[in-house]
Amino acid sequence: xxxxxxxxxxxxxxxxxxxxxxxxxxxxxxxxxxxxxxxxxxxxxxxxxxxxxxxxxxxxxxxxxxxxxxxxxxxxxxxxxxxxxxxxxxxxxxxxxxxxxxxxxxxxxxxxxxxxxxxxxxxxxxxxxxxxxxxxxxxxxxxxxxxxxxxxxxxxxxxxxxxxxxxxxxxxxxxxxxxxxxxxxxxxxxxxxxxxxxxxxxxxxxxxxxxxxxxxxxxxxxxxxxxx
Amino acid sequence: xxxxxxxxxxxxxxxxxxxxxxxxxxxxxxxxxxxxxxxxxxxxxxxxxxxxxxxxxxxxxxxxxxxxxxxxxxxxxxxxxxxxxxxxxxxxxxxxxxxxxxxxxxxxxxxxxxxxxxxxxxxxxxxxxxxxxxxxxxxxxxxxxxxxxxxxxxxxxxxxxxxxxxxxxxxxxxxxxxxxxxxxxxxxxxxxxxxxxxxxxxxxxxxxxxxxxxxxxxxxxxxxxxxxxxxxxxxxxxxxxxxxxxxxxxxxxxxxxxxxxxxxxxxxxxxxxxxxxxxxxxxxxxxxxxxxxxxxxxxxxxxxxxxxxxxxxxxxxxxxxxxxxxxxxxxxxxxxxxxxxxxxxxxxxxxxxxxxxxxxxxxxxxxxxxxxxxxxxxxxxxxxxx
Ligand SMILES: Nc1ncnc2c1ncn2[C@@H]1O[C@H](COP(=O)(O)OP(=O)(O)O)[C@@H](O)[C@H]1O
Ligand SMILES: [Mg+2]
Numbered sequence: 001x002x003x004x005x006x007x008x009x010x011x012x013x014x015x016x017x018x019x020x021x022x023x024x025x026x027x028x029x030x031x032x033x034x035x036x037x038x039x040x041x042x043x044x045x046x047x048x049x050x051x052x053x054x055x056x057x058x059x060x061x062x063x064x065x066x067x068x069x070x071x072x073x074x075x076x077x078x079x080x081x082x083x084x085x086x087x088x089x090x091x092x093x094x095x096x097x098x099x100x101x102x103x104x105x106x107x108x109x110x111x112x113x114x115x116x117x118x119x120x121x122x123x124x125x126x127x128x129x130x131x132x133x134x135x136x137x138x139x140x141x142x143x144x145x146x147x148x149x150x151x152x153x154x155x156x157x158x159x160x161x162x163x164x165x166x167x168x169x170x171x172x173x174x175x176x177x178x179x180x181x182x183x184x185x186x187x188x189x190x191x192x193x194x195x196x197x198x199x200x201x202x203x204x205x206x207x208x209x210x211x212x213x214x215x216x217x218x219x220x221x222x223x224x225x226x227x228x
Numbered sequence: 229x230x231x232x233x234x235x236x237x238x239x240x241x242x243x244x245x246x247x248x249x250x251x252x253x254x255x256x257x258x259x260x261x262x263x264x265x266x267x268x269x270x271x272x273x274x275x276x277x278x279x280x281x282x283x284x285x286x287x288x289x290x291x292x293x294x295x296x297x298x299x300x301x302x303x304x305x306x307x308x309x310x311x312x313x314x315x316x317x318x319x320x321x322x323x324x325x326x327x328x329x330x331x332x333x334x335x336x337x338x339x340x341x342x343x344x345x346x347x348x349x350x351x352x353x354x355x356x357x358x359x360x361x362x363x364x365x366x367x368x369x370x371x372x373x374x375x376x377x378x379x380x381x382x383x384x385x386x387x388x389x390x391x392x393x394x395x396x397x398x399x400x401x402x403x404x405x406x407x408x409x410x411x412x413x414x415x416x417x418x419x420x421x422x423x424x425x426x427x428x429x430x431x432x433x434x435x436x437x438x439x440x441x442x443x444x445x446x447x448x449x450x451x452x453x454x455x456x457x458x459x460x461x462x463x464x465x466x467x468x469x470x471x472x473x474x475x476x477x478x479x480x481x482x483x484x485x486x487x488x489x490x491x492x493x494x495x496x497x498x499x500x501x502x503x504x505x506x507x508x509x510x511x512x513x514x515x516x517x518x519x520x521x522x523x524x525x526x527x528x529x530x531x532x533x534x535x536x537x538x539x540x541x542x543x544x545x546x547x548x549x550x551x552x553x554x555x556x557x558x559x560x561x562x563x564x565x566x567x568x569x570x571x572x573x574x575x576x577x578x579x580x581x582x583x584x585x586x587x588x589x590x591x592x593x594x595x596x597x598x599x600x601x602x603x604x605x606x607x608x609x610x611x612x613x614x
Binding site for chain 1: 229230231235239241242342513514516517518519520521523527607
């Protein structure tokens with residue numbers, strides 16, 4: 001299978017005077033349609049790694065390839081387009097736009113690229129909202145929803161442009177265990193039905209065990225890489 | 229771009245208190261600017277009007293030996309042709325004479341006019357306290373001070389001693405008050421024929437007087453007139469050259485009015501800019517997530533430019549309404565005993581439109597700083613720090 005994400009010799013060093021190396025010579029490949037998890041202690045460098053994959057951060061050295069194209073050398077504008085078209089983000093803090101309704105939030109990544117929303121995209125948004133079980137609150141402002149509802153809105157939003165990759169950083173970090181189960185089964189279904197690649201950071205061992213591949217990061221290095 | 233507009237609108241709507249505060253700030257700025265501007269302009273116009281509104285603004289007189297213009301019909305004709313800006317052309321036969329009121333003698337100025345023409349400049353009819361204009365030969369109107377001094381009442385006769393020593397009796401057909409004491413004191417106004425006879429001018433006149441539509445162009449027009457007149461031995465005076473101190477006073481007033489307006493504007497600008505800059509910080513989470521989702525820096529900046537534009541537009545509109553309300557209240561309550569406003573207000577549409585445009589422009593310029601801040605904002609900062 002083709003690699004959708006490829007990292008070559010990634011190092012990340014923070015700071016100018018006092019240098020802190022966070023990632024050491026990371027080499028990683030993620031296959032298309034795979035469902036992956038990254039685990040590790042707090043401060044081990046998981047988020048840094050994910051943000052580098054997501055082009056939000058740049059490696060100090062090393063090469064990043066998304067869908068065979070090198071990204072660490074692209075300019076800001078090209079990266080914006082790349083993120084908008086090929087990636088969906090789900091963060092621990094859902095980061096909805098509180099001024100907009102659930103449905104408007106879901107459509108936002110589409111509108112960033114093209115303002116007019118055709119009927120089929122509008123229907124796709126409704127379908128996603130149904131999929132994450134938010135039909136009843138889709139016209140609520142983001143601030144008028146529970147934490148779980150907001151996180152599920154963020155999932156629907158990450159999917160609206162049918163991205164090839166979804167990057168999730170502790171997406172259930174602040175949800176109760178029932179809701180956590182529910183959110184993961186949604187992600188798993190999406191992976192099955194839409195062939196989306198998932199890279200999910202989690203600290204929940206039970207969740208990690210349900211994924212196809214577990215990568216453990218320890219002190220900025222890959223400590224374990226388990227495939228099922 | 230349209231998304232930026234939508235987001236800008238939502239941001240403004242969701243921060244209602246802040247939005248209203250900025251709009252209020254802009255409105256007050258525009259209203260104050262408009263009020264001060266209209267007041268100063270009104271003041272200046274009324275000042276100019278009282279000073280020169282009822283007098284000759286361009287005067288053609290003769291520099292030849294006997295100070296007379298013979299071919300004055302030609303002068304009137306040419307002045308008429310020169311510019312549509314020239315109006316109320318009137319010829320006059322002027323000269324000094326003495327008035328003899330039995331116990332005393334006093335010098336006066338004989339002014340002979342074609343009264344219908346001269347009335348357009350001097351507004352004798354309006355100024356008449358009693359009686360009517362002296363259309364017939366040997367009739368006159370005199371000012372109220374001269375009437376008191378000479379004890380000449382309506383229909384009395386006054387005795388004029390001509391420069392050649394002759395005595396001529398004039399019948400007083402009216403008493404005027406032109407609100408300038410030197411005129412009320414010394415003018416003896418007659419028709420052209422009477423003055424020509426008293427002053428031995430034959431059928432000549434001594435000056436051609438006129439007014440202009442745009443009073444501040446009087447000097448230019450006077451220059452053109454001097455250049456085009458075919459009659460020799462004339463000089464062309466205009467009110468601007470004769471009222472330099474008034475003009476420099478007006479100028480100083482304009483400058484200080486502009487200063488006030490500029491400072492109001494700067495205050496508004498700083499206010500908008502700082503509130504918008506704060507709002508970038510407040511919305512940095514939203515901006516970060518929009519950027520993570522791929523919004524371009526340019527569109528992120530546009531959100532703030534649109535906010536500035538909308539705030540400026542709404543603020544300007546409300547400000548102009550405020551300004552009108554202020555002017556209305558002023559003209560209604562700051563009044564003299566006769567019911568007229570203390571300072572006449574001049575509503576200059578162009579000036580008001582300009583203040584409005586300026587507010588919109590400055591709000592937009594003020595938004596450029598926050599726009600730049602938002603363009604520089606890196607989504608990773610937001611995402612990392614929660
Ligand atoms: N801007 C920064 N400057 C210095 N150190 C940083 C910066 N950002 C993150 N770090 C450090 O990098 C390490 C890895 O952080 P992170 O990737 O967020 O870990 P994780 O997500 O695994 O908890 C931490 O020790 C953190 O303190
Ligand atoms: Mg983390």
